[in-house]
Amino acid sequence: MTQPESEPQKSLKRVTWQYENCLACVWFFPTDPINADILERGKCLHPKLKAYNLIVSGRDWCNLYAEIKQKQIDNRQEKAMKAEGSK
Numbered sequence: 001m002t003q004p005e006s007e008p009q010k011s012l013k014r015v016t017w018q019y020e021n022c023l024a025c026v027w028f029f030p031t032d033p034i035n036a037d038i039l040e041r042g043k044c045l046h047p048k049l050k051a052y053n054l055i056v057s058g059r060d061w062c063n064l065y066a067e068i069k070q071k072q073i074d075n076r077q078e079k080a081m082k083a084e085g086s087k
Contacts, residue, residue, distance in 0.1 A: 023058030026068040030058065033073075033080045 022028040023038050027049075030042035038059040044050075046064050 020065045020067070021059050021061045022056050022065075024065075024067055025061075026066045026072065027064065028056065028058065028068075029076075033076045034084075 021038065022042070022044065023030075023036060023040070025044075027044055027046040028042050029045055030036035030040045032040060036042070036058060038057065040058045041055055042058070044054040044056050044062075048064065
């Protein structure tokens with residue numbers, strides 16, 4: 001017999017199950033690209049949505065999702081680290 005899960009465990013699963021969320025989308029530009037996670041907020045810069053100045057979290061999602069490649073993530077993080085270092 002399995003024991004029922006505690007409420008925090010259930011909540012954690014609800015947060016992390018999502019697939020194709022903003023955090024993994026090429027159009028998501030988080031406020032902090034170095035430490036971004038699913039709770040991070042950022043801009044959605046999809047050409048069809050850019051005019052709305054949307055601020056979304058990494059766990060949000062929509063039907064315009066396009067997967068970001070690891071190389072793109074690395075480039076954004078390197079650029080952010082250089083900008084941070086020049087302050």
